[in-house]
Amino acid sequence: MRPPGARSRLTLPPGYRQNIPAMANRSWTTDALILSLSTWGEGNREALFLTPEGSLQRASVFGGAKSRLRAQVGPWQTGKLWLYTDPVKKSTKITDIDVKAWRQGIRESLVRTWCASLCVEIVSKSHGSADWRVVNAFLDGISVSDDDECRRGLIRFLWRYLLGSGLNPDTARCGRCGADADRTLGDPFRSVLFYSPHEDGFLCPDCARREERLFPLSPPALLYLDAVERLSPSETRSLPLEREPYGELRSLLFFLLSRAMGGPLKTLETGEGIL
Ligand SMILES: [Zn+2]
Structure with a gap:
């Protein structure tokens, strides 16, 4: 006689138990600023967006020309995104958006x-x-x-x-002689300073050479x-x-x-x- 539950265990795909945590994480949400959209395949789009944590992410935007989602995912807009990540294909798609700033x-x-x-x-x-x-x-x-x-x-x-x-x-001191802008110039804003790409710093009028860029x-x-x-x-x-x-x-x-x-x-x- 088969022990109770054996049948269901046998029909489960291998790795089923290990997959449970990954499946739980497939759907996720984040606030996002849509930076740009690029087109791929037959009219499909991919959005590049910035998250509040500062990371850049990409996700597909499916739907034809008349789809609501496609109309709402646009550059320079900030809102909340609902996403779905397929761990096997390693691809992410946007499933919904709530635009907070249309701009x-x-x-x-x-x-x-x-x-x-x-x-x-x-x-x-x-x-x-x-x-x-x-x-x-x-x-x-x-x-x-x-x-x-x-x-x-x-x-x-x-x-x-x-x-x-x-x-x-640094706008506070000369990048060449090191003199504090206050001391050199009396008032840091009473004289012109010259940014030198070579020094990657500002130079006081005494140190700036005419032949430099x-x-x-x-x-x-x-x-x-x-x-x-x-x-x-x-x-x-x-x-x-x-x-x-x-x-x-x-x-x-x-x-x-x-x-x-x-x-x-x-x-x-x-x-x-x-x-
Ligand atoms: Zn100087």
Whole structure:
């Protein structure tokens, strides 16, 4: 006579018991910022997204042109994702989304779109060093800002990104003679400082050589960077930034970002003239 339960044990697939924990983990949820969508196969899409922990993940988005899911998973949107991971195929798909921030205003202006594209390119290439709050706040801001506010917002975002990654050159002292900017210049913001790519630091006027490639930053430009570092985002948002210091910061920060990313940024190359 067969002992009770033997039949069911015999019909279970091998490894069934070991599979139980993995099966329990197949469905999962996370908050996510959708960075980009790429198409593969016959109209299927794959989303690249950032999580609050700073990790970059990919997941498929199935569905035809009229599917609700496909319509809701779009770049620059933040929401909660429901996902399913197939441990055998090692593939993940999005099964549902609850969009919390649509940011549709980004599509309404070329400058906004371009700023968002640059942000996404930086986050996509940053391998987890992008700060969830800083990135989301930047996208929230540009989706409702006019073009000039977007330009200033981009400067602040880029400097915050460099500060957060520890890639910001020191504006407090000369990278060559080591003199404290306070002592050398009396007032750190009363004189121009020159960023030297060779030193990866700022030089005082005495040390800056004419034959070097240098990025000058005038006192208002230095003051702006200092404010971004020391003041709250709401305090810096209202600070003015004139055309000339904006241009200096733009040149320097675009250079520093390209260097930090290990090469030219596609958005900067294709967006020439937009900012
Ligand atoms: Zn010096």
